[in-house]
Amino acid sequence: MPIVMDADRIGRTLTRIAHEIDERNKGVQDLALVGVRRRGEHIAKRLASILKDITGHDIPTGALDITLYRDDVARQAAKPVVRRTEINFSIDARKILLVDDVLFTGRTTRAALDALTDFGRPSSIQLVVLVDRGHRELPIRADYVGKNIPTSLADSVNVRLTEIDDRDEVELQSGGDA
Amino acid sequence: MTIQELESDTRVTSLRRKDLLGIEELSSEEIELILDTAEAMKEVGARSIKKVPALRGRTVVNLFFEPSTRTRTSFEIAEKRLSADTLNIAVSTSSVVKGETLVDTALTLEAMSPDMIVLRHQSSGAGHLLSRICKSAIINAGDGLHEHPTQALLDAFTIRERRKRLAGLKVAIIGDLLHSRVLRSNLHLLTKMGADTWVCAPPTLVPADMRRFGVTVTHSVDQAVRDADVVMLLRIQLERMEGAYFSSLREYATVFGMTEERLKLAKPDVMIMHPGPMNRGVEISSEVADGPYSVILDQVANGVAVRMAVLYLLAGGAEHEETA
Numbered sequence: 420m421p422i423v424m425d426a427d428r429i430g431r432t433l434t435r436i437a438h439e440i441d442e443r444n445k446g447v448q449d450l451a452l453v454g455v456r457r458r459g460e461h462i463a464k465r466l467a468s469i470l471k472d473i474t475g476h477d478i479p480t481g482a483l484d485i486t487l488y489r490d491d492v493a494r495q496a497a498k499p500v501v502r503r504t505e506i507n508f509s510i511d512a513r514k515i516l517l518v519d520d521v522l523f524t525g526r527t528t529r530a531a532l533d534a535l536t537d538f539g540r541p542s543s544i545q546l547v548v549l550v551d552r553g554h555r556e557l558p559i560r561a562d563y564v565g566k567n568i569p570t571s572l573a574d575s576v577n578v579r580l581t582e583i584d585d586r587d588e589v590e591l592q593s594g595g596d597a
Numbered sequence: 598m599t600i601q602e603l604e605s606d607t608r609v610t611s612l613r614r615k616d617l618l619g620i621e622e623l624s625s626e627e628i629e630l631i632l633d634t635a636e637a638m639k640e641v642g643a644r645s646i647k648k649v650p651a652l653r654g655r656t657v658v659n660l661f662f663e664p665s666t667r668t669r670t671s672f673e674i675a676e677k678r679l680s681a682d683t684l685n686i687a688v689s690t691s692s693v694v695k696g697e698t699l700v701d702t703a704l705t706l707e708a709m710s711p712d713m714i715v716l717r718h719q720s721s722g723a724g725h726l727l728s729r730i731c732k733s734a735i736i737n738a739g740d741g742l743h744e745h746p747t748q749a750l751l752d753a754f755t756i757r758e759r760r761k762r763l764a765g766l767k768v769a770i771i772g773d774l775l776h777s778r779v780l781r782s783n784l785h786l787l788t789k790m791g792a793d794t795w796v797c798a799p800p801t802l803v804p805a806d807m808r809r810f811g812v813t814v815t816h817s818v819d820q821a822v823r824d825a826d827v828v829m830l831l832r833i834q835l836e837r838m839e840g841a842y843f844s845s846l847r848e849y850a851t852v853f854g855m856t857e858e859r860l861k862l863a864k865p866d867v868m869i870m871h872p873g874p875m876n877r878g879v880e881i882s883s884e885v886a887d888g889p890y891s892v893i894l895d896q897v898a899n900g901v902a903v904r905m906a907v908l909y910l911l912a913g914g915a916e917h918e919e920t921a
Contacts, residue, residue, distance in 0.1 A: 484637060486637075486651075487637075487641070487649035487651040487679075487909070488649060488650055488651070489651075498611050498909075498910065500630070500633060500634065501634045501637040501638070501906075502637050503636060503637045503640040504637075504640055504641075505640075533650070534649075537644070537646045537648070537649075538644065538645075538646070
């Protein structure tokens with residue numbers, strides 16, 4: 420069970436991504452963070468707090484539940500619990516940073532894009548992920564990547580965050596001993 | 598994220614059934630799941646675009662053998678907000694008036710393979726009959742004197758929204774207990790969730806099996822209302838009454854009708870509920886129905902969210918559970 424990112428590494432990575440966001444957007448005006456539930460929501464909140472330290476500005480931050488936009492409702496033996504979407508600001512004409520923990524097939528991102536566009540017309544959407552593990556099934560790429568982790572399809576990548584789990588870490592679990 | 602990852606990090610549960618026929622067969626965990634899901638659905642109804650693609654491509658038939666405004670429209674709105682294709686069949690315009698039986702009607706519909714059938718019927722157990730002959734998921738929208746599960750669920754949702762819980766609350770249900778499927782669903786639900794449940798009516802309108810539910814039966818409205826967190830009024834169903842259950846509506850209103858004066862015995866933040874349609878001036882006075890404690894319109898609004906939750910959770914059906 421190799422731990423590919425520990426708490427320090429995750430912290431430094433998010434700080435680096437926050438600086439990239441600030442640099443690439445030439446400041447944080449018109450930016451808003453939207454995290455994909457559940458762990459993306461907490462990564463988005465951490466980024467908002469780091470960006471506040473860097474720039475002194477509060478950035479509107481929301482949480483998006485994409486369960487009702489998934490393309491596999493009928494395929495799932497058990498359904499994930501549907502949670503509330505909480506976006507308490509208008510996304511119209513804003514630059515939205517869509518935040519998720521792991522980018523894999525791209526299907527979650529596809530669902531998140533559909534869900535977001537039902538809320539309005541952002542001026543742009545940029546994708547932030549903590550881990551990109553490859554194996555895309557859709558033409559989707561991330562704008563900010565914490566770490567690229569080469570995986571096989573049978574592997575699983577487990578992101579743990581203290582807000583939900585008992586610690587911060589990213590674990591690569593190989594398919595053989597899953 | 599893969600489905601496996603998504604499942605490992607969310608509390609995965611599902612309804613372990615193909616149909617929703619009544620509250621009686623549901624576990625308290627299943628009830629909680631429906632109510633939690635309904636909270637997310639309520640948020641969808643607050644958006645400017647009140648539609649999500651969850652049931653895209655699914656067909657839902659609303660088959661109503663009894664008149665209904667709020668239940669049918671509530672289901673229809675719920676189905677449309679989930680992007681299902683809906684079909685309304687009202688008996689007055691269907692082949693039922695030509696003598697077709699319920700089974701033949703259902704088999705005919707089934708041949709067109711809908712995914713779900715929402716059924717309202719005057720006979721108790723009509724949903725159970727259909728569930729045995731149909732592959733479609735059957736949602737009971739009221740069967741005879743038996744159950745009306747989505748009404749009890751929306752009542753529970755409305756109570757939980759205000760009080761954050763159901764356990765330990767005193768809930769007094771007053772009115773025509775004998776003819777009420779809403780009562781039976783509510784008693785199953787409230788007792789499963791640990792509410793202190795009281796029922797109150799003239800002796801002629803109390804069903805024989807109330808002891809089975811372990812609820813307190815009283816014929817005194819004052820006793821029922823005293824310190825109640827929730828007072829739920831049930832309609833006097835004149836259309837179902839064939840004998841004389843009380844002398845006159847005026848007498849019923851005097852002895853059992855809910856008035857502002859009687860309500861003073863209840864908790865200061867009591868909730869007044871009514872499944873509708875109301876007989877104003879009989880089981881409930883207009884002052885109470887339109888007063889500050891009334892959550893009757895909240896019940897209607899929450900009905901859509903709860904029905905969305907039920908439709909969503911039943912979509913997919915039982916065949917997928919076998920692969921779990």
